[in-house]
Each structure stands twice: as C-alpha cells, then as structure tokens.
Amino acid sequence: GKSGHDYMVRHLFGKEGKRSDKIPYNCLKIIMGAGPSSGDCHGCPFRHMDSTNLEKRLESWKIPKVQIREILGLVAGQHYQIACSKYFEVTHKVKEAGFGLNHPNQYFVESQKKQGKNVVVGNQGYKVN
Secondary structure (H helix, E strand, C coil), rough: CCHHHHHHHHHHHHCCCCCHHHHHHHHHHHCCCCCCCCCCCCCHHHHHHHHHHHHHHHHHHCCCCHHHHHHHHHHHHHHHHHHHHHHHHHHHHCCCCCCCCCHHHHHHHHHHHHCCCCCEEECEEECCC
C-alpha cells in the first residue's frame, strides 16, 4: 500500500532504518554485474543492450552514423566506458570529455557542467542550481 511505498522512499533517502543513503553502483560494478531483467530500468546501455538495439537507440537520438560505428566498435571490443565517453563527447559537442568516466552520477555532473549548470553534491544526492 501507500504507507509501504512511503516507507521505502524514506528508507532509500536515509530517513528511515540506518538513516544512510544508498550508494549507487559505479560503472565497473554495473558492467561486471548482472544485466537488467524485464521491467528493470538500470544497467549500462553500452554493456547490456545488444548491438542492434543499441544502434537503433543511438540513431533515434540523432547520433551521426560515423560516431555510431565508432561507439559500436568500442562496444564490440568490450570498451564500454570508452564508448560511453565517446557518446558524451558526441552529445556535448566536445573533442575530448576531459575526464575518466567511472560513475553514472559523474556523467550527470559533467553533463550539467557542460551545460553551464552548477551541481551541488550532498549526502542526499545531487542538486542542480
């Protein structure tokens, strides 16, 4: 019921139980771990999507064909984090990301910075100013 859902949300944000935030997985743990099951919404698209679906997804996001081929080549070589960095460079129109990508939250923070937004990282997550 609603009260169980409310408790779960409070627990996830450190307001119930041990009162500590849940630490999201870093890229390596996501890549090395089990992929998402049906209905799940986690995982690394570069690691957990098959190449056909990944290619379709990148096309739907208007990534140029030459970059799609480069990204798919990195994925085929199991260079998932480098493929993600290449995706970052393409979508943010930068020659080099300028950082080693190790965490999905890091991707978010760096993306916000490239868009000129200030991100405050606190023990309750990220706040975009």
